[in-house]
Amino acid sequence: MKRGRVGSWGLALGLGFLWVPVLLLVGFAFSADRIPFQWGGVSLRWFAALAANERLIEAAWLSIRIAAGAATLAMLIGGAAGFALARWGGFGGRVLLGGLIGAPLVLPEVVTGLSLLLTFVALEALTGWPEGRGALTVLLAHGTLGAAYVAVVVQARLAGGERVLEEAAMDLGAGPFTAFCTVTLPLMVPALAAGWLLAFTLSLDDLVVASFVSGPEGTTLPMVLFSALRLGLTPEVNALGAVILLLAGALVGLAMLLLRARRVEGQGEGG
Amino acid sequence: MRRLLILVPVWAWLLAFVAAPAVILLGIALGQSTEGIPPFAPPVGPGLVWQGSLGNFATLFEDEFYFDSLLRALRIATSTAALALLLGFPMALAIARAPRARQALLLALVLLPFWTGFLLRMGAFIGLLRDQGLINGLLIGLGVVQEPLPLLYTEGAMLAGMLHAYLPFAVLPLYAALSRLDPVLEQAAMDLGATPGAAFRTVTLPLALPGIIAGFLLVFIPAAGEFVIPELLGPSEALPVGRVLWQEFFQNRDWPLAAALAVALLVLLILPIRLFQRLESRA
Numbered sequence: 001m002k003r004g005r006v007g008s009w010g011l012a013l014g015l016g017f018l019w020v021p022v023l024l025l026v027g028f029a030f031s032a033d034r035i036p037f038q039w040g041g042v043s044l045r046w047f048a049a050l051a052a053n054e055r056l057i058e059a060a061w062l063s064i065r066i067a068a069g070a071a072t073l074a075m076l077i078g079g080a081a082g083f084a085l086a087r088w089g090g091f092g093g094r095v096l097l098g099g100l101i102g103a104p105l106v107l108p109e110v111v112t113g114l115s116l117l118l119t120f121v122a123l124e125a126l127t128g129w130p131e132g133r134g135a136l137t138v139l140l141a142h143g144t145l146g147a148a149y150v151a152v153v154v155q156a157r158l159a160g161g162e163r164v165l166e167e168a169a170m171d172l173g174a175g176p177f178t179a180f181c182t183v184t185l186p187l188m189v190p191a192l193a194a195g196w197l198l199a200f201t202l203s204l205d206d207l208v209v210a211s212f213v214s215g216p217e218g219t220t221l222p223m224v225l226f227s228a229l230r231l232g233l234t235p236e237v238n239a240l241g242a243v244i245l246l247l248a249g250a251l252v253g254l255a256m257l258l259l260r261a262r263r264v265e266g267q268g269e270g271g
Numbered sequence: 272m273r274r275l276l277i278l279v280p281v282w283a284w285l286l287a288f289v290a291a292p293a294v295i296l297l298g299i300a301l302g303q304s305t306e307g308i309p310p311f312a313p314p315v316g317p318g319l320v321w322q323g324s325l326g327n328f329a330t331l332f333e334d335e336f337y338f339d340s341l342l343r344a345l346r347i348a349t350s351t352a353a354l355a356l357l358l359g360f361p362m363a364l365a366i367a368r369a370p371r372a373r374q375a376l377l378l379a380l381v382l383l384p385f386w387t388g389f390l391l392r393m394g395a396f397i398g399l400l401r402d403q404g405l406i407n408g409l410l411i412g413l414g415v416v417q418e419p420l421p422l423l424y425t426e427g428a429m430l431a432g433m434l435h436a437y438l439p440f441a442v443l444p445l446y447a448a449l450s451r452l453d454p455v456l457e458q459a460a461m462d463l464g465a466t467p468g469a470a471f472r473t474v475t476l477p478l479a480l481p482g483i484i485a486g487f488l489l490v491f492i493p494a495a496g497e498f499v500i501p502e503l504l505g506p507s508e509a510l511p512v513g514r515v516l517w518q519e520f521f522q523n524r525d526w527p528l529a530a531a532l533a534v535a536l537l538v539l540l541i542l543p544i545r546l547f548q549r550l551e552s553r554a
Binding site for chain 1: 273293392399517533544
């Protein structure tokens with residue numbers, strides 16, 4: 001199998017390209033040298049410097065709070081939209097609803113960011129809300145982005161034929177609300193959780209949309225990082241990279257466990 | 272009734288934060304830049320008087336700086352998508368033909384760097400490519416070159432960063448298409464006398480075509496508006512539209528012109544976006 005070998009080489013090359021920069025970043029986080037990516041013996045000094053960098057810590061804490069809020073908002077809106085799209089065959093404006101909820105997935109970030117900023121400015125001029133721009137407007141923007149992803153995940157999850165289960169519950173005397181709470185909602189939980197995590201990490205990682213819609217009181221972690229990278233690399237960035245890789249690894253591990261649980265459960269249902 | 276309870280908030284949200292922004296963006300693009308807060312005059316003035324114009328769009332066409340930035344962005348996006356397919360296809364094929372149990376692990380390895388913080392990965396590229404960086408350090412240390420090579424702030428550095436950021440977007444749809452493919456089909460073609468190369472060209476490649484197109488578009492669409500990677504790794508002249516839009520907005524504070532650039536970018540991307548949505552709804 002000659003092509004099998006080509007594929008394996010391609011896979012090794014691709015994974016190497018993806019991982020070597022990341023691993024070097026993490027490895028050099030433990031270097032004592034003041035110039036990033038120069039080896040000066042093992043040291044944790046940059047982790048200590050990171051922990052003492054108040055501007056960065058403050059921005060990281062704000063980013064985490066925004067991401068948690070945005071992900072929750074995204075889960076509610078995206079979950080409702082995904083549910084409606086998957087379960088209610090035809091309702092007025094279904095196609096438009098599907099198009100609108102998914103639009104942020106296909107729009108370039110600069111377009112989303114600019115158009116949302118202009119919307120917040122217009123809303124404030126008309127209604128006085130949201131007052132100025134900052135953490136709240138970033139949260140609203142990220143919630144809108146995240147809802148697109150949650151809707152896709154939930155819709156895919158509910159696309160199977162499990163509607164029968166709800167009907168069975170209702171045949172056995174459950175009201176539609178009880179059937180939803182006891183049958184459909186538990187089915188949606190893994191998708192909602194995975195969607196929440198996805199929206200959370202997207203929000204944590206977003207620079208472009210946040211830069212457009214934020215204000216003086218809303219400096220997120222990517223904004224601090226971006227201005228640092230523009231001025232030049234510091235070893236603290238390496239240390240932060242190591243910390244985030246660890247956290248992201250843990251989160252992805254959790255998401256995979258959730259999805260695995262979903263798959264096993266899916267097989268149990270014979271689907 | 273119960274349906275309305277769910278649908279009304281969803282509709283309200285989507286109208287306010289997805290539909291209205293599109294309309295407002297187009298509106299401001301027809302407006303004019305002014306000194307003030309906010310720094311523009313909307314196309315409909317007090318007393319509902321129309322004061323908009325197509326002036327911003329005329330500027331985009333007349334001033335080569337803007338027009339070229341749009342074309343440049345499309346060219347960069349095409350190169351990125353082509354590179355991502357070239358590297359992503361053998362990866363996806365190898366993953367799809369790996370034992371089932373290993374596929375999930377390999378996919379996770381492709382996706383995990385995607386979750387490690389996009390800016391940090393670009394920071395790694397800066398650390399590798401700059402004059403005092405790892406690669407130049409190695410080359411000078413080994414005596415290959417005397418002076419550091421100018422690697423950072425080049426088109427090559429930018430494409431490497433773009434490829435790193437977008438490769439997983441190409442691998443996933445390719446993998447989805449290739450894993451559905453029965454390897455028996457290619458075997459059958461070979462049993463009937465096709466060479467492995469011919470079997471690949473006439474069986475595997477055509478059947479993987481929807482995945483190839485989806486992978487291309489999934490990279491091309493966001494790459495066309497990319498701002499961060501050209502800004503951090505790319506050359507300081509010959510800006511793609513993402514950087515020009517950013518400059519107009521943040522440095523020149525010309526919001527209407529920035530909005531017109533966004534509308535122009537959207538118009539250029541409408542066809543790829545529609546094509547992608549068609550592919551998605553069929554899958």
